Amino acid sequence: MKIYLAPMEGLADVHLRQLIAQTGGYDMVFTEFIRVVDQLLPEHVFLRQAPELENQGYTRCRTPVRVQLLGNHPEALASNANRACEMGSHGIDLNFGCPSKTVNASKGGAILLKEPETIYRVVKNVREQMPANQPLSAKMRLGFDDESTMWECAQAISEAGANEIIVHARTRSQGYKPPAYWHKAEDFEQTLQIPLTINGEIWTPDDAKRATTEANCQSLMLGRGAIRNPFLAQEIKNTERTAALWTDIAPLILEFWDSIVGSMSPRYCSGRLKQWLSYLRESYVQAEDLFSVIRKSTEVEDITTLLKREIEEV
Numbered sequence: 368m369k370i371y372l373a374p375m376e377g378l379a380d381v382h383l384r385q386l387i388a389q390t391g392g393y394d395m396v397f398t399e400f401i402r403v404v405d406q407l408l409p410e411h412v413f414l415r416q417a418p419e420l421e422n423q424g425y426t427r428c429r430t431p432v433r434v435q436l437l438g439n440h441p442e443a444l445a446s447n448a449n450r451a452c453e454m455g456s457h458g459i460d461l462n463f464g465c466p467s468k469t470v471n472a473s474k475g476g477a478i479l480l481k482e483p484e485t486i487y488r489v490v491k492n493v494r495e496q497m498p499a500n501q502p503l504s505a506k507m508r509l510g511f512d513d514e515s516t517m518w519e520c521a522q523a524i525s526e527a528g529a530n531e532i533i534v535h536a537r538t539r540s541q542g543y544k545p546p547a548y549w550h551k552a553e554d555f556e557q558t559l560q561i562p563l564t565i566n567g568e569i570w571t572p573d574d575a576k577r578a579t580t581e582a583n584c585q586s587l588m589l590g591r592g593a594i595r596n597p598f599l600a601q602e603i604k605n606t607e608r609t610a611a612l613w614t615d616i617a618p619l620i621l622e623f624w625d626s627i628v629g630s631m632s633p634r635y636c637s638g639r640l641k642q643w644l645s646y647l648r649e650s651y652v653q654a655e656d657l658f659s660v661i662r663k664s665t666e667v668e669d670i671t672t673l674l675k676r677e678i679e680e681v
């Protein structure tokens with residue numbers, strides 16, 4: 368079984384990627400999308416989104432990192448894919464699933480599911496121009512408004528030469544609302560003859576089993592499930608392992624805080640921590656308590672003191 372950490376813009380940044388990857392079980396982590404319009408982006412843009420490129424494209428604990436690109440311009444995507452690979456990305460992922468209205472308005476993300484021929488051109492051009500030894504994956508939803516173009520898009524991706532297909536098993540209009548329709552991809556791997564990774568609504572080892580069984584594949588991608596429980600990949604792969612306890616999670620929070628305080632502007636730190644806690648509290652009542660304790664604080668020093676007091680007691 369292969370497990371990927373999903374690209375999550377504004378959430379799974381380098382700090383969370385490092386922490387989640389170090390819990391073990393992840394075969395690869397994906398960066399937040401890098402938006403490509405019609406230009407080759409400067410290296411600093413790649414380094415901002417993927418500082419791991421300075422470490423040969425690995426997290427601190429040596430999990431490979433794959434850069435995700437979003438756009439519709441075949442030439443510009445190909446030149447940026449090449450640059451990302453030269454800088455150390457482990458393959459490239461193309462985003463055909465982003466539901467954001469702004470992104471879709473500029474013909475990026477899920478809107479391209481309405482245009483399988485554009486998907487074909489983009490994938491083909493990127494595949495032909497990027498290094499042959501680097502894998503290309505494409506991440507799609509089941510469709511835009513409905514599933515009417517699902518097969519055409521999936522076929523465009525495989526016929527254009529992508530090496531892997533990742534399916535977030537919902538249409539764009541279904542947003543992030545449960546359920547995810549894993550079984551809709553059940554014939555993908557056999558028909559397309561490329562490996563399928565299934566994604567969407569995998570919160571527990573049991574979900575992982577059902578998702579891969581229903582989608583007929585050996586590979587899955589964890590998104591919000593990994594944010595709520597960073598140890599989820601371990602728990603899926605190692606059936607002996609019991610669910611992570613708060614005592615496993617709490618030290619990660621302190622580590623996360625040190626990491627963001629060490630590298631981010633102080634005005635963003637409290638927001639980032641509260642954002643993660645708002646996911647963790649879905650799984651851990653202690654995260655809810657911690658959230659209430661720091662809720663009114665915005666100053667780094669205050670939060671550091673509160674966190675130490677609350678977490679070091681654990």
Ligand SMILES: Cc1cc2nc3c(=O)[nH]c(=O)nc-3n(C[C@H](O)[C@H](O)[C@H](O)COP(=O)(O)O)c2cc1C
Nearest residue numbers: 373374375376378399400535567568569589590591
């Ligand atoms: C905050 C957030 C940001 C996301 N950003 C991206 C992104 O940059 N690229 C992408 O392909 N998908 C993005 N996604 C979608 C996820 O990769 C994933 O497909 C989706 O969350 C479904 O998986 P899940 O149910 O396990 O979370 C994002 C999702 C969330 C919640």
